[in-house]
Amino acid sequence: MTEPILEVRNVTKMFGSVIALSEVSAKFYSGEVTCLLGDNGAGKSTLIKILCGVHQPTEGEYLFEGEPVRFNSPREALDRGIATVYQDLALIPLMPIWRNFFLGSEPEKGWGPFRRYDIDFARRTVREQLGDMGIQIRDPDQPVGTMSGGERQSIAISRAIYFGAKVLILDEPTAALGVKQASIVLHYIVRAKKRGLAVIFITHNPNHAYPVGDHFIILRRGRILGDYRREELEKDELMNLMAGGEDLVKLQRDLARFEEELELAD
């Protein structure tokens, strides 16, 4: 195994007296999809916010390409090639696809006062980039707000890739999507991995994680509950781990009892 592109060592994050993460260590590799799983409140969001520069760890080390780093803002992380696709996507709904794609990094041509937006290049590039990712757009002028959730995720992901991301952090990209849309996004994740990116995929849906993941990190109550390679893990085990194993058994028992009670009440 080569050197990890990102690594956290014994990272602890406190918010006042609340311990959001406790001595978490994890490694993330290029050309792999690492799935970060866990229930609400498990610490997934805190961990990715540390990785993408929103939060700084209270204790512990953060290494990028083997070097200790400390990011004070998402912009600093982005400049190193750590791109985050947030749930709200940072896309402007009323603007055309191509304007959104290049927002903040517009291609220009011309000289002096005639310096202008290279719109032909932008339109063409957007069409090509999305085409490469397997999404055919007929009209780059379509406002982003009129596209489906899966398409918007796809635009945000291909934008990150185009601008040279080495690490792609996806925060619950499939959470609000239907089955078909989610499968489009999962295809994108695989394509990004094949291009050599380290993909960190946050989800609480093992059905989405298992097919694409090479490596699974399960968080629970701010601690690492398990860190597995895909070969080491069956899908059922993953589901059990997610739900917390014995909790699932207890839940089944509780529900059975509840059902009986309802029948008795009738």
Add this chain to the structure above:
Amino acid sequence: MASKTISTARSDERVAKVGAVRGIFRRPEVGASLGAAVIFVFFAAIRPDQFPTIHGIARFLDPASTLGIMAVAVALLMIGGEFDLSTGVMTGTTGLIAGLLSTQAGWNIWPAMLVALIFALGVGYLNGWLVVTTRLPSFIVTLATFFILRGANVGVTRLVTNQVRVSGIDGAPGFHLARTIFSTEFTLFGVAFRTSIIWWIVITVLASWILLRTKYGSWIFAVGGDPEAARNVGVPVDRVKIALFMTTALAAWLVGIMNDMRLRSAVASQGIGQEFVYIISAVIGGCLLTGGYGSAIGASIGAIIFGMARVGIVFAGWDTDWFYSFLGLMLLVAVIVNDYTRRKAEEVSTAAAKARTEGE
């Protein structure tokens, strides 16, 4: 495989068809253009001898031009997600500053105009700075500016001249050159047109070019559409907003100077109430009150509608008191039409997106 090919082909057809419909509805200035056509035909039918003549056109383009200069700047600001209520009264303030300096202090008109310009840009900067640092609604911040300037316009003018007007600006050195540049007439087809019309067309073209053909245009749409998202991808949101407030102040300076040159005097009440006319023109031109959408050309067409109504009412021999009722009615119609066309555009393209997904 066969069925898949068929379904893809079918969805292609659907997308192409709705694409054409959407193309028409998508431009923000569509509603305004239709409205302008209707109003032109309406007044042309009432006074076919006067309204649709070259003379009539010159008449209604005159008020449309200064209004249009302001409406274009206000539209840029509204696309950027902010309001400026101090624009109308600022046309008075800048005119008074240049007028007082040239008549009372005996300055040459050019440095007097320069001082007015610096003052306007300073107030524009202050408006923008207050909005981005306090994060208060720009409606409130610029309402305060409006009242401060309104009071100062009368207060200072009365203090210096014992009157509420400054007259005799044409006695200032340099006046005639300035008048030639900012407010004179040119003859076309034997009819006199105001030079402010040229300024207005140039400004509309320039604003459209910035909006649609430069990165700054993208930034303006973005800061109005979703400032947080824009900031996340590195757009300097605060700088863009401040620059837009300075742009409306700059336009107000230009119109203030044009008034000085044309009337050779300035009154302390100049421009009060006009800020709403500018905003209404921009809204008729397709600007959303929520920001992130609109057009400079649309705002100019909105200004033409007002010019036509103002002159058409006179031609028709009606009481000009009704002008403001007309204004209100136009605003209502414009907001409803804007909302409808935008929803239409979104419906159509949602259908297109759905057709595409089903085709896959």
